[in-house]
Amino acid sequence: MAKSSSAVEQRRENRREEILRAAQDLFHRQGYANTSLDDIARAVGIKREGLYYYFPNRPEILIAIIKPLGLQLRDRVREIRESDASPEEKMRLTVENHLMRFENRFADSKITLRDDYFSEADIVLAEMQPIWDDYERLWIEIIEEGQQKAVFDKSLEPRIAHLGILGLCNWAARWYKPGESLPVPDLIDMYNRMVLRSLGAGSE
Amino acid sequence: MAKSSSAVEQRRENRREEILRAAQDLFHRQGYANTSLDDIARAVGIKREGLYYYFPNRPEILIAIIKPLGLQLRDRVREIRESDASPEEKMRLTVENHLMRFENRFADSKITLRDDYFSEADIVLAEMQPIWDDYERLWIEIIEEGQQKAVFDKSLEPRIAHLGILGLCNWAARWYKPGESLPVPDLIDMYNRMVLRSLGAGSE
DNA sequence: CATATTTTTTACGCCAGTGTAAAGAAATGG
DNA sequence: CCATTTCTTTACACTGGCGTAAAAAATATG
Numbered sequence: 001m002a003k004s005s006s007a008v009e010q011r012r013e014n015r016r017e018e019i020l021r022a023a024q025d026l027f028h029r030q031g032y033a034n035t036s037l038d039d040i041a042r043a044v045g046i047k048r049e050g051l052y053y054y055f056p057n058r059p060e061i062l063i064a065i066i067k068p069l070g071l072q073l074r075d076r077v078r079e080i081r082e083s084d085a086s087p088e089e090k091m092r093l094t095v096e097n098h099l100m101r102f103e104n105r106f107a108d109s110k111i112t113l114r115d116d117y118f119s120e121a122d123i124v125l126a127e128m129q130p131i132w133d134d135y136e137r138l139w140i141e142i143i144e145e146g147q148q149k150a151v152f153d154k155s156l157e158p159r160i161a162h163l164g165i166l167g168l169c170n171w172a173a174r175w176y177k178p179g180e181s182l183p184v185p186d187l188i189d190m191y192n193r194m195v196l197r198s199l200g201a202g203s204e
Numbered sequence: 205m206a207k208s209s210s211a212v213e214q215r216r217e218n219r220r221e222e223i224l225r226a227a228q229d230l231f232h233r234q235g236y237a238n239t240s241l242d243d244i245a246r247a248v249g250i251k252r253e254g255l256y257y258y259f260p261n262r263p264e265i266l267i268a269i270i271k272p273l274g275l276q277l278r279d280r281v282r283e284i285r286e287s288d289a290s291p292e293e294k295m296r297l298t299v300e301n302h303l304m305r306f307e308n309r310f311a312d313s314k315i316t317l318r319d320d321y322f323s324e325a326d327i328v329l330a331e332m333q334p335i336w337d338d339y340e341r342l343w344i345e346i347i348e349e350g351q352q353k354a355v356f357d358k359s360l361e362p363r364i365a366h367l368g369i370l371g372l373c374n375w376a377a378r379w380y381k382p383g384e385s386l387p388v389p390d391l392i393d394m395y396n397r398m399v400l401r402s403l404g405a406g407s408e
Numbered sequence: 409c410a411t412a413t414t415t416t417t418t419a420c421g422c423c424a425g426t427g428t429a430a431a432g433a434a435a436t437g438g
Numbered sequence: 439c440c441a442t443t444t445c446t447t448t449a450c451a452c453t454g455g456c457g458t459a460a461a462a463a464a465t466a467t468g
Binding site: 033153155156157159160161163164165166167168169170171172174175181182187190191193194195197198199200 | 237357359360361363364365367368369370371372373374375376378379385386391394395397398399401402403404
C-alpha cells in the first residue's frame, strides 16, 4: 500500500491550494517580505511547522503562485507573436494580455508583476528569469516586426521601447485598485492608445 | 563649552557622509533589504554599534539618501509647472528631470526611484509619500494644462496617463546600466518622443 | 478493529539582525 | 597637561523567523 489513494491525494491538493490562497492574499496585502510562514500558517489554521509537509520553504510557495501566471503571460504572447495579425494588432493584444488579468486575477497578477522578490529569493529569480527573458524577446520581436513593416517608428531602439512600455504596464500593479478609477477594459483601451501612439503607429 | 567647534562638526559631517556613501553603494548593489547595518559598518571601517552614534536606525540612513533627490525632483517639476513654457515643452522637461540624474547620480537615482522600501519601512514611506504626492499632482497638472490647450489628447484620464508615463520612466531604474545601451541624453530624447506621442502631442 | 499511513503538533536549536548601555580610546580646548 | 567632550568598541540581551526531527493525533485501509 505504498500508493496513496485518490482521496488522500485530493485532500493533500486541497490543503496545498488552501495554503496558496492564504499566502497569495497575504503577499498581496502586506508583501512577500513582510509575510512569514507563521502568518500563512495562522491564516490557514495550522501550525507553521506543518507547512513544511507541503512546501519546502517560503520561496517555493511564492513560485507556486507566480510561475503559472508568468507562463501564461509568456505563452499567450508567443501565440500572438506567431499569429497572422498586423503588428499593431499584435501589440494591442500583447498589452491586453499583460493587463487583462487585473480583472479577475488581481492578487496574483499584482504579486507576479511587482516582482518584489527580486532582492530576496535567488531561487525565485532563477525560476522566473527564463520566463521573463522569453517574454521580453517576444515583445521585442513584435516591435521589430512593426518597424520592419514601417508601421512603428524605426528610430526607436526596440528593446528600450519594450522596456518603456513594459514599465508603463507593470506600474499598474502598484497603483491599480479594482473598483477605483477605470474598469480594466477601459484601462486596456486607454493604455493601448498611448502605447501604439508612442510607437508611432496610427499616424494618420 | 557645550558648543562644539566647527572642526568637530566637520569631522562628524565627514563621517556621516562616509556612512551615507557606503550605504548608497550597498543599497544600490544588493538592495536595501539585503543590506544590514553590519554590512555598512564594515564598509566604513567601524563597528556596527558605532553607526548608532550618527543615525538612529537603518531606515533613517535610507531617508538621508533618497529624500534630497526626491525633493529635487519635485522642486524642479514645480518650477517647470510654473514656467511659461508650452505644455509639450513642460512635459519634455519633466521627463528629462526624471531621467537625467541617471547620468551622474545613478546610484541614488536608482535607489530612490525603485522605491523597494515600500514594503519595509513605514517611516521611510511616511517621509517620502508627501513628496511623491506633490510630484504626482504636478505631473497631472501639466497633462491637464496640455489637454485644456488642446495639445494633448483630451480623452485620456490625466492621473492614469501620468501613472503610465511614470511607470515608463521609473522602470528604467530597474534595467538601465550606465555604459550599456543608450547614453542618458539619447534615452531622454527617445522616451520624450514616445511620451509626447502617447499623449497625442505633435500629431502632425 | 488493528494496523498502516498521513497529517499535525510539539520541542528544540540556530542565527541574523537589531538596539542599548557602559567602558575605553581618541580628540579637543583652556 | 588635564578635564571634558566626542567617538569607538565591547558586552549583552532580545526577537523574529526559520528548519529539523520526533511524538502525537487523525485518517485510511484491509
